[in-house]
Amino acid sequence: xxxxxxxxxxxxxxxxxxxxxxxxxxxxxxxxxxxxxxxxxxxxxxxxxxxxxxxxxxxxxxxxxxxxxxxxxxxxxxxxxxxxxxxxxxxxxxxxxxxxxxxxxxxxxxxxxxxxxxxxxxxxxxxxxxxxxxxxxxxxxxxxxxxxxxxxxxxxxxxxxxxxxxxxxxxxxxxxxxxxxxxxxxxxxxxxxxxxxxxxxxxxxxxxxxxxxxxxxxxxxxxxxxxxxxxxxxxxxxxxxxxxxxxxxxxxxxxxxxxxxxxxxxxxxxxxxxxxxxxxxxxxxxxxxxxxxxxxxxxxxxxxxxxxxxxxxxxxxxxxxxxxxxxxxxxxxxxxxxxxxxxxxxxxxxxxxxxxxxxxxxxxxxxxxxxxxxxxxxxxxxxxxxxxxxxxxxxxxxxxxxxxxxxxxxxxxxxxxxxxxxxxxxxxxxxxxxxxxxxxxxxxxxxxxxxxxxx
Numbered sequence: 001x002x003x004x005x006x007x008x009x010x011x012x013x014x015x016x017x018x019x020x021x022x023x024x025x026x027x028x029x030x031x032x033x034x035x036x037x038x039x040x041x042x043x044x045x046x047x048x049x050x051x052x053x054x055x056x057x058x059x060x061x062x063x064x065x066x067x068x069x070x071x072x073x074x075x076x077x078x079x080x081x082x083x084x085x086x087x088x089x090x091x092x093x094x095x096x097x098x099x100x101x102x103x104x105x106x107x108x109x110x111x112x113x114x115x116x117x118x119x120x121x122x123x124x125x126x127x128x129x130x131x132x133x134x135x136x137x138x139x140x141x142x143x144x145x146x147x148x149x150x151x152x153x154x155x156x157x158x159x160x161x162x163x164x165x166x167x168x169x170x171x172x173x174x175x176x177x178x179x180x181x182x183x184x185x186x187x188x189x190x191x192x193x194x195x196x197x198x199x200x201x202x203x204x205x206x207x208x209x210x211x212x213x214x215x216x217x218x219x220x221x222x223x224x225x226x227x228x229x230x231x232x233x234x235x236x237x238x239x240x241x242x243x244x245x246x247x248x249x250x251x252x253x254x255x256x257x258x259x260x261x262x263x264x265x266x267x268x269x270x271x272x273x274x275x276x277x278x279x280x281x282x283x284x285x286x287x288x289x290x291x292x293x294x295x296x297x298x299x300x301x302x303x304x305x306x307x308x309x310x311x312x313x314x315x316x317x318x319x320x321x322x323x324x325x326x327x328x329x330x331x332x333x334x335x336x337x338x339x340x341x342x343x344x345x346x347x348x349x350x351x352x353x354x355x356x357x358x359x360x361x362x363x364x365x366x367x368x369x370x371x372x373x374x375x376x377x378x379x380x381x382x383x384x385x386x387x388x389x390x391x392x393x394x395x396x397x398x399x400x401x402x403x404x405x406x407x408x409x410x411x412x413x414x415x416x417x418x419x420x421x422x423x424x425x426x427x428x429x430x431x432x433x434x435x436x437x438x439x440x441x442x443x444x445x446x447x448x449x450x451x452x453x454x455x
Contacts, residue, residue, distance in 0.1 A: 008033040009188040014226040036187050072167070072208065075113040078264060078273045079106075082235060082248050084256015087167070090206040091255065092199050094173075094228065096213045097237035102246055102266055103212050104171055106237060109138050109270050111145055111169055118144045120165035124151040124175030138270040151185060153178045153197050165207065170198065172212040173227075191227060199230050228252060239266075243359035245280065246271065249300075259300035278305040278416055281358040288386060291378030295370030296391035296409035296421065297362060303405070303412035305389060307357035308367060310374035315351050326356030327371065328363070335372055335394060342398030343446045347379065366403040368394040369422060372446060373453065382454050387419040392427070398446050402427040414438040422449060 008017045010033055015026035020033050071086030080086050087093075097103045104126070111119045112135060119142060123131060131147050146163060150156050153176055160168065170176065176194040177185035184190070195211065202209045211231065228234050232254045239246035248262040264271040265280070274280060282294065282305055291310045296303065308327075315321070324332045332354055339345045352375060356362050369392040377384050391409045393401040402424040403409075413421050414436050425442035433440060443449050 006035050008035050036183050074110045076110050078262030079110055081260050082250050082262045087208045088255045090202050091208050092202045092231040093210045093233045094213055094231040095235045096215050101237055103237050107169055112140055112142050114142050118165045119167045120146045121169045122148045123171045151175050153194055168209045170211045174214050195227050195230050261300045281306045288383035290381045290383045291374050293370040293374040293384050294389040295367035296389050296413050297364040297367050298405055303408045308370045308374045309355045310378045311353040312378040313351050321351040324354040326361050327354055338398050365393040366391050380454055389413050389418045390422045392424045400424045400443050
């Protein structure tokens with residue numbers, strides 16, 4: 001009887017040690033080592049991974065044959081946009097997100113849209129009946145989508161060799177296990193070994209593989225960081241449960257840009273692609289209300305208009321409250337200090353609440369001017385016209401700073417029918433006003449903005 005062997009793994013980077021150590025020498029994190037039972041049984045025969053076999057040899061870079069890039073169209077414009085134009089043969093894609101956010105629905109919908117393409121959907125979390133119910137709700141367009149309920153990788157590769165699919169989906173990588181390692185499914189060693197087997201299969205057979213992964217309570221993908229290094233593309237599917245909108249981001253992409261994002265709306269019939277996100281992020285009001293300003297922001301390479309809402313009121317309990325939803329609270333405190341110190345607005349004894357409409361989390365500094373304008377509008381109780389938008393950063397001295405991609409922001413505002421846009425006077429260089437119907441108002445200080453809006 002073989003002796004049970006245990007190894008300590010770092011949950012952050014996947015490094016291993018024969019004994020427990022408090023400080024990981026690989027990634028520098030503390031208290032991340034956990035003990036796992038692992039025993040590589042050399043008596044077991046490893047199931048050969050199906051694919052093309054060939055001898056590799058070193059080749060000079062100038063002698064490498066240039067091959068035209070071939071991509072598989074998923075017939076999902078938002079999914080294609082984030083991937084960089086479609087699925088690349090032989091690529092390994094990792095899709096992560098919170099439980100119940102819609103990862104399985106997104107990938108199954110993409111698989112069902114691939115007409116005349118043989119797809120194998122391997123699930124270790126749901127039954128065949130559950131997958132069929134979801135597929136009928138979404139709408140089955142691909143008649144060659146096979147479902148396999150299996151968690152042992154050796155059996156999965158046997159079915160793959162029989163079917164010869166053109167796309168493999170694994171839902172999820174945490175549920176799989178291999179006989180090569182004697183540890184429980186979902187452990188670091190099992191996740192790493194299973195991912196390595198599918199990476200080898202994808203590269204040898206030129207078949208794209210999509211892995212669905214869980215995330216931890218900290219919002220990062222479960223398993224070691226080495227899993228993200230092994231795959232070609234890492235996609236994050238995120239959104240608020242109380243809102244119907246979902247955002248697909250690329251955290252890593254070897255075949256495209258990581259600046260693109262896709263926006264979906266969750267409906268009973270699946271995920272609907274949102275081609276114009278500005279319309280859903282702007283509320284349609286019959287009357288003008290104070291404390292509301294529109295910002296021209298950029299999410300990656302995509303311009304969109306978003307509504308910032310502010311409420312300023314007298315502090316009822318002595319200590320003023322500062323609260324923000326969807327916006328960095330520390331940056332809000334900085335902007336309030338700038339208004340107090342540089343511009344003379346007495347907001348230190350007032351409660352300030354800020355909300356980004358639509359449930360989005362915004363990191364673009366170009367919405368600073370919209371936040372400041374919304375706060376001043378609520379403080380003065382004077383509404384800002386619905387036809388005005390803002391795109392500038394506010395500095396610590398109260399100056400209005402320039403932002404990048406100003407032409408795209410102005411073009412988006414012009415396309416949506418805005419009449420005026422406030423930008424930094426340092427952003428005017430290179431802006432062609434002749435082709436635009438929107439009026440560009442350059443400003444340099446917060447006092448100028450206040451004078452043009454409220455006097």
